[in-house]
Amino acid sequence: MERFEYASPVSRKEAVGLLAETWGETEILAGGTDVLSRMKDYVSTPKRLVSLKRIKDLKGVHYAPGHGLRIGSMATLREIKVNTYVQRYYPALVDTANLIRSQQLHSMGTIGGSLLQRPRCWYYRLGYGLLAQYEGKSLPPEGDNRYHAILGNSGPAYFTSPSTFAPILIALEARVELLGPSGSRTIPLEKLFTTPTKTGEREHTLHPNEIVTEILVPPAGGIRSAVHEIRQKEGLDWALTAAAVALHMKDNTVRSARVVLGQVAPVPWDSQEAAHALVGKTLSEQVAEAAGKAAVSEATPLSMNGYKVQLTRVAVKRAVLQAAKGGA
């Protein structure tokens, strides 16, 4: 890795002050499970690494009736998984943590890091840049795109959003609190993600000198939620596709729905089509199937990833059926 300066602030404000105004100058260290390997591979070469580990008020998982869940961005996946309130009111978050089949990642990985980790596109990771350019060409469309995007992939971004937690948190209408030099702002979680359109842009709307401080999840009463991931390996592996579903029920009818897909687009993909297919319906195998179909109705697979369309259809169907069975 390149030489870098290590900063270890003790307050949120101090941390923000240590971050540069432009991308590339500084990076944030949370659990370190992604950024350190990027640095070792020279994919990220910050001049300063700002650790958030010593900032006490970024930790913890808190629940208040009527307000919901407040997760500090530095809370580890394990802290979330073992939290009594999470287990009682947000079982889909526990299921989500369990999709990550690694004790090490549970121990070290943080919720903030899960949301802000960078894509796994192999061209990006081999050093061809986030938009995977080579001799003036975009690599994924003509190269090996078996793991690339099937939605939102009109270019130049073809990578997929890797976050395991973003889809379910978006489905649960989570908001994120960000802190920058001019104070804090709170945005719906889906607004944290964006599809870059040119070199130099990132897939997050976070400003280079902002940090994620908290994730706020509204009360989940009356919501049925579930996640379903299709992984090639049963053990630790990236999902080929993933679906998160949150259904607001009235009696047996779906009043409103969020269906959010992971690993299929440069951002967590909020499928209006799938949600629309569910609203006003009584849940059944057929309705779930229809939601799956709707989720991929706009899919535009590349040369080698057509199979992900079928997998996504199935993931949505299964997530809906699982939500129908469980939740409160």
Added chain:
Amino acid sequence: MASCKYAWPPVGHRGLIGQSISRIDGPAKSSGRAKYTYDVKLPGMLYGACLRSAYAHAKITAVDTSAAAKMPGVKGIRVIQGVGKEIQWAGDEIVEVAATTEQAAQDAVRAIKVEYQQLPFFVNEANLQKDQAASRTKPASELKVGDPDKAFAEDGVVIHEGHYGVPVITHCCLEAHGHATEWTGPKNLRTHSSTQGVSALPMQFAEALNIPSANVEVICQYMGGGFGSKFQMDRWGQYTALLAKDTGKPVKYLLERAAEQEVAGCRPSGFARVKVAARKDGTLTAWESECWGTGGPGPSGILPIPYVLDIPNRIRRHTFVSTNIGPSRAWRAPNHPQSCLLTMAPLDDLAAKLNMDPLELLMKNAHLAPENLGKVYREELQKAAELAEWSKLWHPRGEKTSGHLKRGLGVSFHTWGGRGHVSNCLFSIEPDGSVVAELGSQDLGTGTRTVIAVVAADTLGLPVGAVTVKIGDSRYPYDGPSGGSTTVGGVSASTRRAAVDARDSLFAAVAPALGVPADQLVAVGGTIQAKNDPTKRLSWKQACAKLGGRKIQTTGKNPGECMLGSSGVGGVTAADVSVDVETGLVRINRMVAVQDCGLIIDMKTAKSQCYGALIMGIGYSLFEEKIMDNITGRMLNPNMEFYKLCSLPDIGELVVHMMTGPGYDERGVIGLGEPPVISPGAAISNAVANAIGVRVPTLPITPEKVLAALAKGGVA
């Protein structure tokens, strides 16, 4: 046979041989006390790093190391391939540097400027027409037996034609290739090397460095995996030694993970169009195959298909395809796993066309196997069928029950040689009772150290812990490299011969004291006693004390007197899988390995070889592939993230049965490392076809390929 003094003890007289004995180095390994090459840290040691080609095919037009040479901590730089050299694969070595820290070495590598003239490259060979269009093919061989044309034309034969394939995979040694090397004199080299050939490596270093072979000491006490890829000093080994010479300091360089995956060896691919015929009763009559594969820029092995079964009328053609993917190396049972799939999958498809149980088809044709293997296969097929619950779980192709999970069974068999290699054991019994066996062998993690201890201890009637085994150093007597499953046969025979001679010398020394003729003594239960009068006895220590201050030292050799081993094993693998026809995901329910390997020295380490082979087999069946990019010429998965290996939840239940007893034990010791890894690919592929009713023609069997196959037919 029984008259030979070295012969293995018969049933009832084996103290330890054939028992399940834990590895004697298990505690050292599991506690971290065992030091691998990676752990070696020598005083003043420098760290190596390599600049590697970013291009798959290119000519070097300029190399400038001047900036790197001025960097802090940089002590040595050696250009490996300079201006004018043509690079044939991405990742090939261009410059190696040595510096005071790993970081300094890597910084220096990044400061070296190399200019290339890029040349056309070719990295994907699965499509033969494209290979030919790119002028990358070279016809390699044709073999014809009988009259295939006539046999295919025979009235009433059932013919199956299909396309099958196994891609290039890599070894994925958890410990990378590499060395920690120091000069102990102007022409004396000591190197800690992660190697499968402690005794063979000195000659390679000597030749490359122009020093006497006897001046080279190679040490490898513990080894983190080789699988056939670690027989060579390698160019980085030579340059690490040269940099140590240049700098006057020890230098360590083990490959980074990406380099390990890109350049430290691949298993050649094998693809084939196959046509095979049988009579309606299942009798195989004819075979025709057009086969191709790549082993990188050079030729790969010719795949011996049809595998194992000498179908009376057969013709095969093989074509080499040259590619810029990095060179091939032996991979656990070279050529066999590919040949096995390219044979056993079409036979399974033919069985389906004949409406026959494939197990029955294999039983019926097992006599086509060479020598005595037909009988062995029938016994092993029967055992595997029993353990896999074949009669209860097998169904004709395509599970007809509703639901998206389809279960299926598949089976395959294989063979391997495994004759013991050249081995020399220097054996000592000390007056204080210590027992030491010294061999210039190595333990790849297979249990070699333990097997030597078991043979010695069994021969002397001592517990395993009473024997000190010294291996992993070229100063010990010459021993063969560990390849081709030859080690256990070699070291067990040489150790047995040495231990018997040493024991007999001890008998002679204590006979007068016991008042019993030496040939009437036995070593059992930690004593030397009269065969017919256990009251006439000395404890081991008392007996050794009679040596009068002189130690007994013997040498045992292999090959040598008495038949202690042979070669040629059979083995059967059965797979039980479930396939999700909506997602194409394959999950292993159970794998059954039934394997013979003659006389088993240690049942536990033998079974461990089979468990490991099944896990490795599941890996290459479902996950592994060296994915090469047509645009950049790079390997896209030079890591363990997208180069996927099994993790624990992926392996299902593993059942291993070793064939032992009459018919097996008297064959002596035969190697086992390779055979059980051969059949899993075919067995799993056949099980998937049985589950879903259609063949997924190539490995690995990914969700994408399962869905594509189902789109053409099958149960979905």
